[in-house]
Amino acid sequence: xxxxxxxxxxxxxxxxxxxxxxxxxxxxxSYWMSWVRQAPGKGLEWVANINADxxxxxxxxxxxxxFTISRDNAQNSVFLQLNSLRDEDTAVxxxxxxxxxxxxxxxxTLVTVSS
Amino acid sequence: DIQxxxxxxxxxxxxxxxxxxxxxxxxxxxxxxxxxxxxxGKAPNLLIYxxxxxxxxxxxxxxxxxxxxxxxxxxxxxxxxxxATYYCQQYSDHSYxxxxxTKLDLK
Numbered sequence: 001x002x003x004x005x006x007x008x009x010x011x012x013x014x015x016x017x018x019x020x021x022x023x024x025x026x027x028x029x030s031y032w033m034s035w036v037r038q039a040p041g042k043g044l045e046w047v048a049n050i051n052a053d054x055x056x057x058x059x060x061x062x063x064x065x066x067f068t069i070s071r072d073n074a075q076n077s078v079f080l081q082l083n084s085l086r087d088e089d090t091a092v093x094x095x096x097x098x099x100x101x102x103x104x105x106x107x108x109t110l111v112t113v114s115s
Numbered sequence: 116d117i118q119x120x121x122x123x124x125x126x127x128x129x130x131x132x133x134x135x136x137x138x139x140x141x142x143x144x145x146x147x148x149x150x151x152x153x154x155x156g157k158a159p160n161l162l163i164y165x166x167x168x169x170x171x172x173x174x175x176x177x178x179x180x181x182x183x184x185x186x187x188x189x190x191x192x193x194x195x196x197x198x199a200t201y202y203c204q205q206y207s208d209h210s211y212x213x214x215x216x217t218k219l220d221l222k
């Protein structure tokens with residue numbers, strides 16, 4: 001069971017970025033998936049969840065209307081589209097498999113929002 | 116939204132000590148609580164779920180208890196590998212809220 005993340009990097013305030021998370025070793029289409037972030041030196045913050053078929057999505061209030069979680073079960077991947085980025089979105093972003101509740105995590109990818 | 120409060124924020128202890136971390140929920144979450152260990156620069160690692168069930172592969176010196184609004188994580192005899200930051204997380208609703216973390220360091 002493995003989650004491998006890609007994307008991330010430096011972006012200016014107001015900019016956009018897309019994070020990807022590729023799953024292997026399990027039946028991806030059967031599981032909810034999630035994104036969690038961690039600002040530098042801070043704690044963990046749950047960001048978004050998506051159900052197994054992609055029809056239900058949930059977000060933390062601070063990203064509603066700006067971030068979009070999606071998935072492609074044919075490609076065993078989950079995505080996080082980050083729009084209208086703010087300084088306070090700077091963080092390491094992790095994808096996670098939703099089992100009990102997060103039993104498997106990606107390696108994390110750093111998003112830095114700065115001018 | 117459900118708020119999670121951990122205490123203490125920092126805990127200093129020695130190898131062999133028994134330590135306890137507390138997590139309180141702002142409303143009842145039944146047993147829908149997990150504990151994670153995180154080491155610097157790494158993804159969190161699931162230790163306990165459903166308040167008291169040990170995740171496969173986690174040493175038996177870790178244990179969890181509680182239900183409703185108050186929960187504890189206990190490490191029965193600290194080992195050198197246990198010095199890390201610990202987080203609780205509720206999953207009673209879809210806002211999978213974390214506590215603010217407890218940093219366990221060497222006294």
